[in-house]
Amino acid sequence: MIQKLIEKIQKTKAPICVGLDPMLNYIPEHILKKSFGEFGETLEGAADAIWNFNKEIVDHTWDLIPSVKPQIAMYEQFGIEGLKVYDKTVKYCQEKGLVVIGDAKRGDIGSTSAAYATAHLGKVKVGNSICSAFNTDFLTVNPYLGTDGVKPFVDVCNAEDKGIFVLVKTSNPSSGEFQDRLIDGKPLYEHVAAKVVEWGEASMDGAYSNVGAVVGATYPEMSAILRKLMPKTYFLVPGYGAQGGTAKDLKNCFNEDGLGAVVNSSRGIIAAYRQEKYAKFGAEHFAEASRQAVIDMVADINSVL
Ligand SMILES: O=C(O)c1cc(=O)[nH]c(=O)n1[C@@H]1O[C@H](COP(=O)(O)O)[C@@H](O)[C@H]1O
Numbered sequence: 460m461i462q463k464l465i466e467k468i469q470k471t472k473a474p475i476c477v478g479l480d481p482m483l484n485y486i487p488e489h490i491l492k493k494s495f496g497e498f499g500e501t502l503e504g505a506a507d508a509i510w511n512f513n514k515e516i517v518d519h520t521w522d523l524i525p526s527v528k529p530q531i532a533m534y535e536q537f538g539i540e541g542l543k544v545y546d547k548t549v550k551y552c553q554e555k556g557l558v559v560i561g562d563a564k565r566g567d568i569g570s571t572s573a574a575y576a577t578a579h580l581g582k583v584k585v586g587n588s589i590c591s592a593f594n595t596d597f598l599t600v601n602p603y604l605g606t607d608g609v610k611p612f613v614d615v616c617n618a619e620d621k622g623i624f625v626l627v628k629t630s631n632p633s634s635g636e637f638q639d640r641l642i643d644g645k646p647l648y649e650h651v652a653a654k655v656v657e658w659g660e661a662s663m664d665g666a667y668s669n670v671g672a673v674v675g676a677t678y679p680e681m682s683a684i685l686r687k688l689m690p691k692t693y694f695l696v697p698g699y700g701a702q703g704g705t706a707k708d709l710k711n712c713f714n715e716d717g718l719g720a721v722v723n724s725s726r727g728i729i730a731a732y733r734q735e736k737y738a739k740f741g742a743e744h745f746a747e748a749s750r751q752a753v754i755d756m757v758a759d760i761n762s763v764l
Pocket residue numbers: 478480530562599628629630631673674675697698699700701702723724725726727
């Protein structure tokens with residue numbers, strides 16, 4: 460699956476993914492009004508608004524980008540109705556040819572991880588039938604429980620040609636609280652990186668592994684170290700834009716071949732119309748603002764590669 464993502468990145472010349480993290484307060488009034496008019500101010504109304512918002516953003520950006528990353532929490536907050544829209548969004552993006560990175564940060568004891576892996580990447584047996592549930596192309600995985608918590612995801616990746624991105628060094632302000640702690644003289648994130656390399660060795664797909672790593676854009680010195688420790692690991696890099704990561708900070712995440720990283724921006728793209736820079740589009744044309752924000756992000760990143 461990483462090969463498919465790389466091919467799409469090379470074709471679009473855009474090493475990015477658009478984070479489909481819809482919050483109701485980013486959704487323009489005209490969309491909310493229509494959905495609430497039809498379904499009331501209910502979970503169903505919220506889910507309908509999210510779907511209409513997502514669809515317009517995807518319709519205005521799909522030809523420029525290789526991938527999207529829907530964050531499941533943004534859907535889950537609206538219960539089953541929200542999850543239905545998560546599923547509908549995943550399928551719609553796949554129909555458009557986009558690689559879909561499900562951001563659910565799952566990980567548990569082995570048997571439970573196996574169920575998560577089945578739900579998000581694999582297939583489930585129901586009687587004599589084989590069904591697939593969320594069926595995303597990649598999933599973000601939390602490695603805190605260790606090898607038996609990650610291996611079920613790797614097994615499904617190998618069986619189904621899917622991929623995962625394992626949290627190694629996250630972008631948030633408190634990420635150092637545990638991740639930077641020195642253990643045997645090395646920060647914890649380096650120990651996790653070594654494990655990601657080991658888990659990924661049996662999942663090579665061309666020059667890179669289907670087992671990738673999440674490395675935040677906000678810690679560029681650490682990205683440089685991690686890039687060297689994990690030469691065949693693709694990085695999912697969040698933190699660009701709304702969290703303060705800049706193109707200059709991203710350079711360290713890429714390899715000499717210009718590959719090795721896919722940079723996410725969520726609020727910076729989907730809520731672009733609320734930024735002064737894109738205000739001229741107005742709320743009615745929010746998706747055109749998102750398209751322009753994609754074009755600008757791609758140019759910005761390519762300027763440092
Ligand atoms: O796994 C992730 O994608 C992730 C890891 C991380 O270290 N930091 C991080 O921000 N994320 C996710 O990336 C997205 C960032 O959103 P923006 O800050 O709006 O671009 C959110 O969906 C986060 O949950």
